[in-house]
Amino acid sequence: MGSGTPAGGVEYDGHLPVLREDMRAITYSRYGGPDVLELTDLPTPKVGPDAVLVRVKAASVNPVDWKVRQGYLDPIMDVAFPVVPGWDVAGVVERVGLDTPELEVGDEVFGYVRKDWVQGGTFAEYVSAPVRTLARKPASLSFEEAAAIPLAGLTAYQSIRRAGVTAGQTVLVHAAAGGVGGFAVQIARALGARVVGTASERNHDHLRDLGAEPVTYGDGLVDRVRALAPDGVDVILDYGSDDAVATAPQLLAPGGTIASILDPKARDELGGHHVWVRPSTADLEALGALADAGKLSVDVAQVFDLADAAAAHEASATGHVRGKVVVRV
Template identity: 50%
Template sequence: MRAVVYDRFTKDFDELAVRDVPEPKLPPASLLIDVRAAGVNPVDWKLMAGYLDAIVPTQFPVIPGWDVAGVVVGTGFDTPEFQIGDEVMAYARKDVLSTGTFAERVAVPVSAVTAKPASLSWEQAGGLPLVGGAALRTIDALGELHARTVLIHGASGGVGSLAVQMAVARGARVIGTASEVNHDFLRSLGAEPTTYGDGLAERVRALAGGQVDAVADFAGDVLTVTLDVLSPDGVHASIADATVRDHGGRYIWVRPDGSETARLAAMADAGELRIDIAGTYGLDEVAEAFRASSSGHTRGKLVIIP
């Protein structure tokens, strides 16, 4: 089968290559999925650069990609939950970085898989699991949000925009940081936008009429502002800064969890989540997709279509 691979840690996206590789083995309690769409996430090119080598074992050559939506074409032993022909989606991260989703087929543990709603396009389903899981786990970590004021750093990004929608749906008043060009987008999601950068704490306090009850960080390098605007009994969580743990916060790392992805799928199917697609790319265009992702200026999901 065809897959995108890289042979060493590198920041040079031009070292990505499309090759014929062996068909995936199908372990027990796993599904073989014919890939229809696979979301691009910043962690994909950060892994390629070796930034997570200290915590993620790697076996080269690596096929990148942790998100997938597709059709079941094979079932391992003892997988009664799914049948060949089922349309599914998953956050497909494995313990060893090696066989990812930027390929024609991928084997995924059944525990990570859920059914794809018919209402979602392949691109939406393939782009939702990781960012949706990060948003959902973060918003869950903030606890009760009804009638509370929440600050979301990086609110217009792939994770942040979903978190805004989740917090608004739970009855929160949301203040979201973004560049000015994305302020109307945040308003369309129900948030009150403000520009990040110098003077942010003052702008947030002015909007909130004081301190905020909770903070979700999807940007990083904002802990000083978070602690400045957070009420003494407030809660905060981050997917971008592990040092929040030293200040009473929660650091979020998404686990492959089919039940969690099923919650996301249900919310999207009910029209509670808006999933914007910024662009689609073929296997031979992954380097271009990584450049777009690493620019930090993409709004919406980038998706690989094998």
């Protein structure tokens, strides 16, 4: 391949395209509150053999993002400052690595770009993403909607699969109106399960729209759930309840199981499952297929510009947002 500078500012060195320009990105150089986030210039990321360079169109905020910013994952993951936050992304493939037959330049993709260390995230104009973290974007969704799916959607999908949800079962979803819970309700319904979901009363109509039977959390929860499911529930999915494990023995039918993303006692004391989400192209493809089939809707609560990433983190951290907070790049 000869040298030259084709459209788009990509120069060729005779072998591979090299992006010369810097990019705009949100970074932080120390742990702290949202005030540590700043918009700055960084070199455009290099692309490894099994990765592609994605021109980011949108990214979304998950609670883990601001917890990582506060040092939450420091004991278990290496961190290299300055950190670009964000794991969810939707965008367009700008360049491919040496061994990436799955994708081509120009492909629209979405993904959960979690790597083995914390540094090069998705709150930037470009992100280098291993192909194992990406799938083609659902055609029916905007970039903002697609960016809202990966981490929350994968968490719901993988916990449901781990718990073995099948048609005809009754499933109790804790925090059913949240980012993960809303996806879980829809996925379980798509599998043919009956879904009961806990939420505040202001979100009950929303849960009905998703196909769940709402119950208010708090004191008296066991009696309210038992009124709907006198024989107990087959599966409990815990995405945000302080007492999900404590009340599970009173709510589970014989042979039932619990999966929690919060409390390892679900596994250690109840024989259920403690789930930590992982990137998966196949699982992203399954979520995309549900979206394109009209079985998985996406609730985007707020959209911020990249320069307003601190405000996006603050909005997510309130804990009162229904749906996902998205950053448009």
